[in-house]
Amino acid sequence: AIQQILSWRKKPESEAKFPGPKQYPIVGRIHDLPRFSLWLKFQEWAHEHGPIYQTRAVDQTFIIISDEKIAEELLVKRGHIYSGRPQIRSLIDHKIKPNYSALMDRHDMWKYQRKWAHAAMAEAYKYHFYGHVEMEIKRYLGLLLLDPARFLDYTREYCGRVMSRLAWDDATQGRMNGESADTTLHCMSVSGPITNTVAPLWHLPAFINPWYNFEVKREAEQKAWWLNNLRVAKHRFHEGTLPNDTWAWRYFDQLVREGNPSLEQDEEQEVFASCMMGFVNLVGVVTISGPLKFFLMAMGLHPEWQKKAQEEIDRVCGDRMPTMKDFADLPTVRACLKETVRWRSGVPLGVPHQAEQDDEYRGVKIKKGTIILACEWTLNRIPEKYPDGDNYRPERWLEAGWPTYQEPLSRYPNFREGHGMHSFGWGRRTCLGQNIVDDETFVFGASVLWGFNIAQKTCPRTGKPIPIDTQATNSHVILEPNSYQMAFKPRSDERAKQILEEYHSVLGKLKL
Numbered sequence: 001a002i003q004q005i006l007s008w009r010k011k012p013e014s015e016a017k018f019p020g021p022k023q024y025p026i027v028g029r030i031h032d033l034p035r036f037s038l039w040l041k042f043q044e045w046a047h048e049h050g051p052i053y054q055t056r057a058v059d060q061t062f063i064i065i066s067d068e069k070i071a072e073e074l075l076v077k078r079g080h081i082y083s084g085r086p087q088i089r090s091l092i093d094h095k096i097k098p099n100y101s102a103l104m105d106r107h108d109m110w111k112y113q114r115k116w117a118h119a120a121m122a123e124a125y126k127y128h129f130y131g132h133v134e135m136e137i138k139r140y141l142g143l144l145l146l147d148p149a150r151f152l153d154y155t156r157e158y159c160g161r162v163m164s165r166l167a168w169d170d171a172t173q174g175r176m177n178g179e180s181a182d183t184t185l186h187c188m189s190v191s192g193p194i195t196n197t198v199a200p201l202w203h204l205p206a207f208i209n210p211w212y213n214f215e216v217k218r219e220a221e222q223k224a225w226w227l228n229n230l231r232v233a234k235h236r237f238h239e240g241t242l243p244n245d246t247w248a249w250r251y252f253d254q255l256v257r258e259g260n261p262s263l264e265q266d267e268e269q270e271v272f273a274s275c276m277m278g279f280v281n282l283v284g285v286v287t288i289s290g291p292l293k294f295f296l297m298a299m300g301l302h303p304e305w306q307k308k309a310q311e312e313i314d315r316v317c318g319d320r321m322p323t324m325k326d327f328a329d330l331p332t333v334r335a336c337l338k339e340t341v342r343w344r345s346g347v348p349l350g351v352p353h354q355a356e357q358d359d360e361y362r363g364v365k366i367k368k369g370t371i372i373l374a375c376e377w378t379l380n381r382i383p384e385k386y387p388d389g390d391n392y393r394p395e396r397w398l399e400a401g402w403p404t405y406q407e408p409l410s411r412y413p414n415f416r417e418g419h420g421m422h423s424f425g426w427g428r429r430t431c432l433g434q435n436i437v438d439d440e441t442f443v444f445g446a447s448v449l450w451g452f453n454i455a456q457k458t459c460p461r462t463g464k465p466i467p468i469d470t471q472a473t474n475s476h477v478i479l480e481p482n483s484y485q486m487a488f489k490p491r492s493d494e495r496a497k498q499i500l501e502e503y504h505s506v507l508g509k510l511k512l
């Protein structure tokens, strides 16, 4: 507070500023920032103050961008300035530790981990993730048939299993992977521990600080779990039983090629490697399960689009289950998925960037340390690019005349290129998961719609559909919708039989 009062006295009156909401002494505008659905407040302010505005929470300045061009100018063209990450109060030293690739500052460790993960992902994409996505979907459909009420659980587990299979050849860790991701996301979100908003509480001494103690335990358990997985995988590599389509195998093979055939490493090196793989593994779960849960919701609420996609699938695949080979022929399925991620963003605030040095933009000085947020929720509702942005309109990707329409439809829309790629962030920090998002969501969407009709559940008392609040989420940085109900019915007895047969055919091959 004293620092602020002194800086007000020093500040020349005329210093140019971006517009923004009225700021109050000391608090700035922290008092009316909601902990849940914060993006709605940012959207409201964007309508009031324009595509770039600034606000303050105590002594931290934020610049909020709601325009693609401005975001590109700052976060891409000036990526050498705006690619840091801000401190999240309730995580410990995440800017420098190996277990937080996406939350580190840009230093050599970040560069190494990012390069490694990018190469591993690109290699696996060449082989469409070695068929694991298609194997896991057969398990998922079987479970959906047997126990449809648990569809939300199974959806997250499907995503966790694909990642754990790719990382360590151990899909059984998929459930734990999802839970661990969820807790980590809670701890790093404004909707999480109160210490993320009332930061001074974080500095209470450890013996009366439940938030700090929780975080120390959470982080230690997660790191120990990752390290154990690495060591098990190393043991299996030595034995010759670790499949070569895992990231762990790729890493050990690299060590061998670098002249370390015995894979001797000290603990620090092992921790580094286990965190590098563990983090990619972890970040790939909820990022995909959130959009998939919203996709099922959208299909239940928009039977007309469900029907269009099913007619397309039936025309192309008939009685066989869809696979990645059908990608080019199922644009309606892809449009429904792409529109889901636009309509209900999985990362609605974007991931914050931080200015690494002083800069000036449009005549306004931006200080080192300023946090820049390109608000994804607002970007997805810019009327010129996304007309009728509040509504679910997959036709914007399918029909000429819409600003986001792109040809050929055998290629667009997708999650790797073309319009709407701002969902995956900006410049040097762009998401590394686009390839797997493309495959995993496509196989999921096409297969579920091939096998099932999805409808809102009816209340047995009123006879009316049970309402779904499509905006109710956990408000994490990467979010999932709150629990909701939906009815799944196999589209025919024949399809149900096929789903069960396919389920049995993979049981022996999958780790359960």
Ligand code: HEM
Residues within 6 Å of the ligand: 101, 102, 103, 114, 117, 280, 281, 283, 284, 285, 287, 288, 291, 341, 346, 347, 350, 351, 352, 353, 423, 424, 425, 426, 427, 428, 429, 430, 431, 432, 433, 434, 436, 437
């Ligand atoms: C629809 C799903 C997904 C969306 C919308 C999404 C979105 C994002 C966004 C907005 C960022 C921050 C970019 C920035 O700071 O400008 C990000 C970063 C990242 N994403 Fe994703 N993501 C998705 C799926 C995935 C998956 C499946 C993986 C991995 C398997 C992944 C791995 C990463 C990593 C490693 C980063 C950190 C990059 C860095 O800081 O250097 N993402 N993602």
